[in-house]
Amino acid sequence: MNRVQNRRADRETINHRKERRKICMSRKFFTEPSTWGIKCNFYLTIIILLPTLIFIALYMNPHSWRPMDDVTKCKTSEGPPPPPLQPPPPPPQCNLFSGKWVFDNKSQTLYNGTKCIYMSDEFACEKFGRKDLKYLKWRWQPHHCDLPRFNATALLERLRNKRLLFVGDSLNRNQWVSLVCMVESSIPHWSLKSFSQNVSYGSFLTFKAIAYNASIEYYWAPMLVESNSDDPVNHRLPDRFVRVKAIEKHARFWNDADILVFNSYLWWRWPEMKVLWGSFDSPDGIYKIIKNPHPYEMALQTWSDWLEFHINPNKTTIFFMSMSPTHQWAEEWGKSEGQNCYNETEPIFKEGFWGRGSYISLMRAIEAAIDNLKCRGVNVRFLNITQLSEYRKDAHPTVYKKIWNPTEEQLARPIRYADCTHWCLPGVPDVWNQLLYAYILDKSYDQRNIG
Ligand SMILES: *[C@@H]1O[C@H](CO)[C@@H](O)[C@H](O)[C@H]1NC(C)=O
Ligand SMILES: *[C@@H]1O[C@H](CO)[C@@H](O)[C@H](O)[C@H]1NC(C)=O
Ligand SMILES: *[C@@H]1O[C@H](CO)[C@@H](O)[C@H](O)[C@H]1NC(C)=O
Ligand SMILES: *[C@@H]1O[C@H](CO)[C@@H](O)[C@H](O)[C@H]1NC(C)=O
Ligand SMILES: *[C@@H]1O[C@H](CO)[C@@H](O)[C@H](O)[C@H]1NC(C)=O
Ligand SMILES: *[C@@H]1O[C@H](CO)[C@@H](O)[C@H](O)[C@H]1NC(C)=O
Ligand SMILES: *[C@@H]1O[C@H](CO)[C@@H](O)[C@H](O)[C@H]1NC(C)=O
Ligand SMILES: *[C@@H]1O[C@H](CO)[C@@H](O)[C@H](O)[C@H]1NC(C)=O
Numbered sequence: 001m002n003r004v005q006n007r008r009a010d011r012e013t014i015n016h017r018k019e020r021r022k023i024c025m026s027r028k029f030f031t032e033p034s035t036w037g038i039k040c041n042f043y044l045t046i047i048i049l050l051p052t053l054i055f056i057a058l059y060m061n062p063h064s065w066r067p068m069d070d071v072t073k074c075k076t077s078e079g080p081p082p083p084p085l086q087p088p089p090p091p092p093q094c095n096l097f098s099g100k101w102v103f104d105n106k107s108q109t110l111y112n113g114t115k116c117i118y119m120s121d122e123f124a125c126e127k128f129g130r131k132d133l134k135y136l137k138w139r140w141q142p143h144h145c146d147l148p149r150f151n152a153t154a155l156l157e158r159l160r161n162k163r164l165l166f167v168g169d170s171l172n173r174n175q176w177v178s179l180v181c182m183v184e185s186s187i188p189h190w191s192l193k194s195f196s197q198n199v200s201y202g203s204f205l206t207f208k209a210i211a212y213n214a215s216i217e218y219y220w221a222p223m224l225v226e227s228n229s230d231d232p233v234n235h236r237l238p239d240r241f242v243r244v245k246a247i248e249k250h251a252r253f254w255n256d257a258d259i260l261v262f263n264s265y266l267w268w269r270w271p272e273m274k275v276l277w278g279s280f281d282s283p284d285g286i287y288k289i290i291k292n293p294h295p296y297e298m299a300l301q302t303w304s305d306w307l308e309f310h311i312n313p314n315k316t317t318i319f320f321m322s323m324s325p326t327h328q329w330a331e332e333w334g335k336s337e338g339q340n341c342y343n344e345t346e347p348i349f350k351e352g353f354w355g356r357g358s359y360i361s362l363m364r365a366i367e368a369a370i371d372n373l374k375c376r377g378v379n380v381r382f383l384n385i386t387q388l389s390e391y392r393k394d395a396h397p398t399v400y401k402k403i404w405n406p407t408e409e410q411l412a413r414p415i416r417y418a419d420c421t422h423w424c425l426p427g428v429p430d431v432w433n434q435l436l437y438a439y440i441l442d443k444s445y446d447q448r449n450i451g
Helices: 003-025 033-059 072-076 152-158 170-184 294-310 360-375 386-390 408-412 428-441 444-449
Strands: 099-103 138-142 163-168 193-198 204-209 214-220 241-243 259-262 272-277 286-291 317-321 380-383
Touching (some): 003 360, 152 170, 152 428, 170 204, 170 214, 170 317, 170 428, 272 294, 286 294, 294 360, 317 428, 360 380, 380 428, 386 428
Parallel strands (some): 163 214, 163 259, 241 272, 259 317
Antiparallel strands (some): 099 138, 204 214, 272 286
16 A cells, blocks of 8 residues: 555544544543553453463463464453353464573574674674673573574565664664664675665664565664654753654654554653653743653653554554663672672573563553553554563673773773663574564464554
């Protein structure tokens, strides 16, 4: 479908959507997100747990997998669930996000970081001298099934004549570089791949697999909505403002994507934020200091509205990456205070480990937004990578990356400038992409996406 048809289809369904939106909004997701979520989850657990356990017992096949389908969530709130134990049985489900890291020194990583020509110096740990390479030897093993094997050719076939677009902050760029490296090594000849950067065109990085006319792109929008951090290069500002109601400036570049992968977390981790009404340049713009997660919820509301009215769910598949954890406080895993991820060479093995840098309140806000969107007819797949990444305190670049103008003092105390936020590549984001791949390649996903 082309753009014009999309627009028309949008208009045709617009009245219908407005109706549905009224119903959805009357459920008050955004004024009482947490209460609703808890209630819903509580009943849901009771309704679903029993039949699910029976099904798991009967049909569990450790070698097949299927992403957990949470469509039922929306339905249970409106009517009774389908009666259990009636044919046809649901396919076996597996939570790909629940598992453990197993040491595996036999398999190779999907690419070599020093050989990927699109590698970024921020993530190139081996190139910048990291000697302990044990962090490359861990494989993510879901508890009840296996991750599908990544096949770059199969992904490119799927992306033929399509556009996959990552939108978000530097963690999302971390993941974009990872995917590009995973894919580009399968295209040996330079003439069949291209890379371009166009900052004026909305901070785009574009990788193209020419023989497939497939593009894998990245768009910098760390808060999804407008903020004074929107410059892809110069965004380290002392005073941060966010315009939670304004998204069009960014979003107009997202319309035509076939697959959208969003994230936005890191820049919201403040107790409160300066929310601006009016434009950045106008002297009469007013701002208000608002406690989180409210600004985040308002931004997600703007984002949701945009998606509902501009995205054709028949064409575009939408993902949202859950928050990426940081490892700033080594006392959380039993080291002395003042240390961080610097010098760490092993994952954390304590099941369910959760650092205090991963704010549950923000996670609940995005979960509520996605639930609400589902009710409004837009399916967003939440890739819940937080827990699996929490375990990997050993996988950050620390000092093994390009450091811009380090001071004497910094060099003397590497802990002070160690990066415990981003991830070495190859590394953890490769697993995020394997999960993304699993969902993109799952044929039944398209069916579930309609609605
Ligand atoms: C999506 O596809 C369904 C079924 O083919 C159709 O009824 C619906 O109008 C389509 N929606 C849009 C926005 O194109
Ligand atoms: C792989 O790890 C096992 C167990 O730690 C070890 O015995 C073996 O020597 C290692 N193999 C290689 C090739 O490093
Ligand atoms: C990556 O390639 C370089 C150059 O061939 C090689 O020296 C290095 O050992 C490789 N790294 C890994 C982790 O295999
Ligand atoms: C990868 O996918 C391609 C295209 O679907 C297929 O031809 C090829 O056999 C697959 N490779 C492996 C190793 O499975
Ligand atoms: C190439 O891909 C773009 C989407 O990225 C699409 O709009 C265009 O129609 C494709 N070209 C051909 C010749 O199919
Ligand atoms: C960047 O995008 C702008 C806006 O579309 C376009 O005019 C310009 O030619 C592009 N620059 C490059 C180097 O592609
Ligand atoms: C890091 O590890 C090295 C080698 O084990 C050790 O010499 C150094 O003191 C450690 N640094 C810190 C800050 O723990
Ligand atoms: C995501 O994972 C976390 C930790 O395992 C869990 O608390 C949360 O409920 C999950 N969210 C969803 C929507 O599955």
